[in-house]
Amino acid sequence: MQTGNFTWDNRITQLVQTKYPIIQAPMFGVATPQMVAAAGEIGVLGTLPLGDLPASKCTALIRATKQLTSHPFAVNLFLNPLPERTAELERQYTRTKQFIEDLAQKSNITVNLAPYDEVQYTDYRDQVDAIIAEGCKIVSFTFGVFDDSTIAKLKAHHIVLIGTCTSVEEAKVLEKKGIDLICVQGIEAGGHQGTFLSETLPKIGGLSLLAQVSDAVRVPLIYAGGLYNAKTILATKALGAEGFAIGSLLMGSQESNLAEFEKEALRHAKANDLVLTKSFSGRYARGLNNTFTKQLDHTDYILPYPFQNKLTVALRRIAKQNEDPEFLSLWTGQSRGPYSGASIKAILTQLIHEVETHSSTTD
Numbered sequence: 001m002q003t004g005n006f007t008w009d010n011r012i013t014q015l016v017q018t019k020y021p022i023i024q025a026p027m028f029g030v031a032t033p034q035m036v037a038a039a040g041e042i043g044v045l046g047t048l049p050l051g052d053l054p055a056s057k058c059t060a061l062i063r064a065t066k067q068l069t070s071h072p073f074a075v076n077l078f079l080n081p082l083p084e085r086t087a088e089l090e091r092q093y094t095r096t097k098q099f100i101e102d103l104a105q106k107s108n109i110t111v112n113l114a115p116y117d118e119v120q121y122t123d124y125r126d127q128v129d130a131i132i133a134e135g136c137k138i139v140s141f142t143f144g145v146f147d148d149s150t151i152a153k154l155k156a157h158h159i160v161l162i163g164t165c166t167s168v169e170e171a172k173v174l175e176k177k178g179i180d181l182i183c184v185q186g187i188e189a190g191g192h193q194g195t196f197l198s199e200t201l202p203k204i205g206g207l208s209l210l211a212q213v214s215d216a217v218r219v220p221l222i223y224a225g226g227l228y229n230a231k232t233i234l235a236t237k238a239l240g241a242e243g244f245a246i247g248s249l250l251m252g253s254q255e256s257n258l259a260e261f262e263k264e265a266l267r268h269a270k271a272n273d274l275v276l277t278k279s280f281s282g283r284y285a286r287g288l289n290n291t292f293t294k295q296l297d298h299t300d301y302i303l304p305y306p307f308q309n310k311l312t313v314a315l316r317r318i319a320k321q322n323e324d325p326e327f328l329s330l331w332t333g334q335s336r337g338p339y340s341g342a343s344i345k346a347i348l349t350q351l352i353h354e355v356e357t358h359s360s361t362t363d
């Protein structure tokens with residue numbers, strides 16, 4: 001796709017077979033099959049978030065998406081290594097469960113969180129088998145990297161792999177493993193940080209990270225974190241990004257899974273209202289600071305992922321039913337741009353037009 005001297009065609013559009021190297025970012029809990037399909041219809045790569053859902057649910061969501069679109073789309077998985085189940089973990093879990101139930105009760109929310117024995121998690125190998133069986137051609141992932149035999153299996157099915165890094169070291173690991181595209185995620189991004197080499201967050205600003213990763217690896221890069229208009233896209237293009245992942249800008253859209261009260265809470269959020277918190281899931285994620293994050297952060301009532309995530313599910317569900325933004329995770333990045341309630345098509349078409357116009361006036 002060429003407009004004046006500006007061309008969108010590059011290694012990424014060729015690899016994923018889209019008109020634009022723009023990616024509707026994976027957003028678990030927000031991105032729906034409708035959102036993925038709407039992105040695909042205008043030549044953007046939609047991403048269906050599958051998180052750590054059981055294989056049967058992955059299959060159902062992939063099928064629902066395929067019914068809506070024949071355009072290519074990516075599926076996205078969480079690859080966090082699973083902590084060992086120990087007596088100490090069980091003790092911590094039970095103690096944290098009690099603390100959170102008591103905290104909720106103080107706000108008149110009665111909730112029975114899942115007991116330790118009921119916590120189940122998914123092996124990504126089962127998800128991968130479901131994805132291959134459904135004929136998916138693009139798989140992105142975060143929180144880790146596939147083991148070598150899974151990479152070989154995915155490659156044998158000619159599946160394009162997109163890994164996520166939050167440091168130069170992680171980018172180098174992904175390149176060495178033969179991952180086709182690397183998503184460089186800046187600290188300003190909404191939702192979970194994809195960090196997998198260290199327990200602590202690298203906390204590197206997106207521009208610093210992107211420039212350094214682009215110097216360090218040869219794999220085509222997608223940038224994620226704070227993109228919301230022509231200037232942000234063109235600035236990251238200048239720093240070496242060939243693909244552009246858009247998350248928070250799309251959260252208020254018609255196709256977003258957020259309820260109206262959630263959209264409203266996010267619409268009025270100021271920079272100081274945001275926090276990087278481990279309180280809901282046990283992994284750092286950027287979202288709205290609220291009663292729950294304030295009471296949990298900096299305490300030892302935070303279990304390793306995915307236990308904290310599984311533990312807080314029931315509370316988040318009740319809070320959503322009650323339309324209570326104080327006890328649910330409302331992820332969002334540092335830049336939300338216009339945070340429009342329009343359709344995905346309208347928001348992304350406007351963004352693409354703005355990039356083309358801006359670049360022709362600055363040539």
Ligand SMILES: Cc1cc2nc3c(=O)[nH]c(=O)nc-3n(C[C@H](O)[C@H](O)[C@H](O)COP(=O)(O)O)c2cc1C
Nearest residue numbers: 025026027028142189190191224225226247248333
């Ligand atoms: C609500 C929400 C959910 C997210 N869920 C996922 C996910 O399931 N998988 C993933 O790789 N990244 C996830 N992310 C991170 C985004 O893919 C992306 O990196 C981020 O939104 C980019 O920054 P931005 O929000 O400033 O555009 C999520 C982000 C948000 C805001």
